[in-house]
Amino acid sequence: MSKSFIKHFQWKDKLLALIVPLLLLILWQSAGPLQLVSELILTPPLTLFHTLADLVGSGELTDNIIVSLQRVVIGFLVGASSGFILGIVMGLSPFLKRTLLPLVKSVQQVPEYAWMPLLIILFSVGELPKIIFIAIGAFYPMVFNTFQGISGVPKNYHELANVYNYKNYRYLTKVIIPGALPSIFTGIRLSLGLSWMFVVGAELFGCDSGIGYMMIWGRQMFQIDLVMSGLVVIGAIGFVLNFILEIIEKRLFSWRRSFEGGIA
Amino acid sequence: MSIEKGTLEIKALSKSFIVDGNPLQILNNINIVFPAGAFISIVGSSGCGKTTLLRIMLGLETQYEGDALIDGEKIVGPGLNRGIVFQDHRLLPWLTVGENVAFGLEKLKRKEKKLIVDEHLKLVGLSGFVSAYPSQLSGGMAQRVAIARALASKPEILLMDEPLGALDALTRMYMQKELERIWLFEKISMIMVTHDVEEAIYLSDKVVIMSSRPGIIKKIIDVPLPRPRDRASSAFMQIKAEILKEFHLETEYPFAYAI
Numbered sequence: 001m002s003k004s005f006i007k008h009f010q011w012k013d014k015l016l017a018l019i020v021p022l023l024l025l026i027l028w029q030s031a032g033p034l035q036l037v038s039e040l041i042l043t044p045p046l047t048l049f050h051t052l053a054d055l056v057g058s059g060e061l062t063d064n065i066i067v068s069l070q071r072v073v074i075g076f077l078v079g080a081s082s083g084f085i086l087g088i089v090m091g092l093s094p095f096l097k098r099t100l101l102p103l104v105k106s107v108q109q110v111p112e113y114a115w116m117p118l119l120i121i122l123f124s125v126g127e128l129p130k131i132i133f134i135a136i137g138a139f140y141p142m143v144f145n146t147f148q149g150i151s152g153v154p155k156n157y158h159e160l161a162n163v164y165n166y167k168n169y170r171y172l173t174k175v176i177i178p179g180a181l182p183s184i185f186t187g188i189r190l191s192l193g194l195s196w197m198f199v200v201g202a203e204l205f206g207c208d209s210g211i212g213y214m215m216i217w218g219r220q221m222f223q224i225d226l227v228m229s230g231l232v233v234i235g236a237i238g239f240v241l242n243f244i245l246e247i248i249e250k251r252l253f254s255w256r257r258s259f260e261g262g263i264a
Numbered sequence: 265m266s267i268e269k270g271t272l273e274i275k276a277l278s279k280s281f282i283v284d285g286n287p288l289q290i291l292n293n294i295n296i297v298f299p300a301g302a303f304i305s306i307v308g309s310s311g312c313g314k315t316t317l318l319r320i321m322l323g324l325e326t327q328y329e330g331d332a333l334i335d336g337e338k339i340v341g342p343g344l345n346r347g348i349v350f351q352d353h354r355l356l357p358w359l360t361v362g363e364n365v366a367f368g369l370e371k372l373k374r375k376e377k378k379l380i381v382d383e384h385l386k387l388v389g390l391s392g393f394v395s396a397y398p399s400q401l402s403g404g405m406a407q408r409v410a411i412a413r414a415l416a417s418k419p420e421i422l423l424m425d426e427p428l429g430a431l432d433a434l435t436r437m438y439m440q441k442e443l444e445r446i447w448l449f450e451k452i453s454m455i456m457v458t459h460d461v462e463e464a465i466y467l468s469d470k471v472v473i474m475s476s477r478p479g480i481i482k483k484i485i486d487v488p489l490p491r492p493r494d495r496a497s498s499a500f501m502q503i504k505a506e507i508l509k510e511f512h513l514e515t516e517y518p519f520a521y522a523i
Contacts, residue, residue, distance in 0.1 A: 159324065160354050163342040164368045164417075178358045255358050255397040 043225040048232065051225040060214070061233065068199050068210040069237075071127070075134025076195040080188060083139040087146025087187075088172075091180070097147075104143060112137050112198060116205050130202040137198040141190035149183025150176060182253060189245045196238050200230075269335055270300035270420035270453040272321060277330030279316060280478075289478035290316050294330070296472065296481060298421070303447050303454045305464035306472045309511065313479025314457045318425050321455065322348055334421070344368060347414030351426040353406035355398040361385070361409050362394035368417035384412040387446060404435040408442070415450060424456040428463065440466050444491065461507050465500060466493050473510045483510055 025045055032039035043051070055061035086104070090097040115136055119129035153176055161175045177184070203212025211230055218226025277294040280287040290313040298304050306314045319325045320332050323342040332339045334346070355364045365381045372380070385391050388408040398406055407427060414422055427443075428436045440463055447454050447467075458464050464471045468487055475482045485507060489499055 156350070156352065156354050157356065160356075160367075162324065163322065163348055165342065165344070166370075170370070175356070178356070181358070253358075255360075255399060 041224060043228050048225055048228055052229050052232065055226075055229060061229070064209060064211050064214045065233065065237065068203065068212070071130055071134060071202065071210065072192075072195045072199045075131045075199070076138045076192055078131065079135030079138030079195070080142040080191045082135070083142030083187070083191070084146050084184070087143045087184075088150060088177075090143075091147045091150025092172075092176070097151075101147070104140075108140050113201060116202075120205065125206040129205075130199070130207070133202045134195050134198045137194040138191040141194060142184075142187040145183050145187030145190070146180065149180030149187075152183065153179035182256070185245075185249055185252065189242065189249070192241055192245065193238065196234075196241060200234055268300040271335055272298040272421055272453065272455065273331070273333040273336075274317070274321075275331040275333070277317075277320070277328055277332060278478075279313070279320070279325070279328040291328070292478035292480050294479070294481055296484070298453060298455055300420075300453055301451055302469045303444075303456070303467055304470045304472060305456045305458055305468040306474060307458055307461055307464050307507065308474035308479070309476055310459065312474040312476035314474050315425055317474075317479070318423055318455070318457050321421075322346055322423055344417045345420045347417060347419035347422045349407070349410050349414050349422065349424040349427040351429045353398070353403075353410040355406055355409055355413070357398050360395045360397055361390065361401070364398065364409055365412045365416050367413055380416050381412075384416045385409075387415070387449065388412045389442070402435075403431050404439055407431065407439065411443075411446065415446070419452065421453040421455065422450075424454065426458055427456065428460075429458070436460075436463070441492070443467060448491075461504055462495060465489075465503050465507070466495060471503075471507060473507060475510070 028042070029044050029046060031037045031042055032044050039047070052061070086100065090100055112133075115133060116129070119132055123129040123132070157175055157179055161171050166175055199210065200212040200215075203210040204216060207213040207216075211234055215227050215230035218224070218230065274294050274296050277291060278289065279291040280289040282288070294317065306317065308314045316325060320328060321334075321339065323339050323346070326339075326341065334343075355361075356367070359367070362378075362381045362385070365384055366377045369377050369380060381394065382391065385394060388411055390405060390408055390412070393401070393405070393409075398409070401409065407430075411422075411427070428439050431439060443454075444467055456464070456467065461471075465487055471485045471487060472481055473483045473485065474480065485503065487503055489497075489503070493500060
């Protein structure tokens with residue numbers, strides 16, 4: 001199969017993926033004129049586009065995005081790094097696994113949003129409860145995927161490391177972590193995705209900035225276009241974050257590609 | 265008394281595993297000397313403890329009675345004086361071929377590493393594949409990289425656990441020739457576990473026959489044939505018949521179908 005043929009195929013796939021969204025957009029735009037839904041409740045896409053342009057122009061949207069992204073980055077770093085460390089520790093030590101894994105698993109059963117009332121009582125409504133809220137969400141995928149990745153490193157590799165006298169730090173960095181990296185990276189992706197979802201949630205609880213706050217404000221002012229702009233922006237940013245991570249993943253795991261016949 | 269480097273000696277060695285609370289004897293009173301520079305194969309049906317014996321020589325198994333000595337000293341664990349080729353190539357998939365070959369060379373400088381890697385990839389006929397990934401290699405190529413990795417740390421003895429067992433018949437015969445060439449070039453001791461009698465005769469100075477439950481050495485057969493060996497020669501066939509006799513295969517099947 002030639003490369004151009006594969007490319008042609010992918011191009012066709014992409015086109016197919018666009019058909020349904022395009023039809024939905026047309027339906028959405030015509031919902032008002034067809035008197036299906038009032039334009040006051042369902043802002044048509046073209047109006048929405050103008051609102052978005054205004055928001056960008058006034059700097060309001062950009063400011064809110066930056067504030068939200070800051071929260072995401074801090075919450076993600078705190079939650080994911082602690083999940084990473086705990087995952088490694090539990091993956092390496094059967095004793096700590098038996099001690100900690102049941103606890104982590106049971107606490108995970110608490111729905112994410114159930115933490116919010118407690119966090120607000122403990123830390124009031126500043127930045128801290130929001131960061132912790134995001135960190136909790138980012139923690140779980142990271143701890144489980146890191147743990148699974150590490151305990152899934154084949155016994156064969158441990159034996160090989162033993163034969164070549166790899167110990168401690170060298171063993172961890174040259175054999176265990178690279179072996180677990182695909183799983184760890186899945187953790188990072190899920191973790192960052194959840195962080196972005198939870199930042200909006202965190203901002204719904206008492207806040208004066210961020211994308212979530214912008215939407216709450218829009219609801220209170222009955223500015224539906226503001227609410228819907230928020231939705232579009234959240235979706236778009238989530239998509240971009242995931243896309244960036246996918247590219248990094250492809251680069252990082254180029255060794256996984258199978259034989260393509262073009263190396264000799 | 266001085267012992268030539270690359271000599272491996274097993275003295276009165278017995279080993280048992282605990283299975284369901286009962287000790288199961290795997291190896292019983294094994295006595296054998298692997299002289300320096302020789303190519304010796306260990307053949308036996310599965311479960312005869314040949315892999316366990318190899319793991320003891322490698323230093324991965326340390327619980328046993330008796331002695332396992334390398335150059336007159338007790339084996340206490342794995343060491344770079346012994347190289348190993350497993351049945352699976354066991355290359356790390358995230359490292360390139362070159363990095364895999366350099367796996368045992370951590371302490372060397374970059375330049376020295378490169379020199380040794382190039383030299384050994386050339387030896388196994390894979391120059392130019394230094395930056396390929398294991399997923400891009402065929403089974404035979406991957407096993408050759410594994411051999412290069414094992415030899416790169418300059419071992420006195422190369423241990424091989426069914427190194428060609430996972431390859432197809434044609435690749436396997438080709439790799440047997442390659443192994444012989446490498447052995448003649450490196451002039452180190454090689455000890456290979458296999459269940460392919462023909463492979464053992466083709467490559468070895470001596471063939472050690474083990475029988476199972478518990479694993480004992482049943483017979484050691486010299487292979488005094490000139491190299492390269494002709495599998496179809498009558499002397500070759502005679503030795504093959506002699507070995508197969510030990511497995512009680514000579515009356516049940518014609519030779520052609522025995523293995």
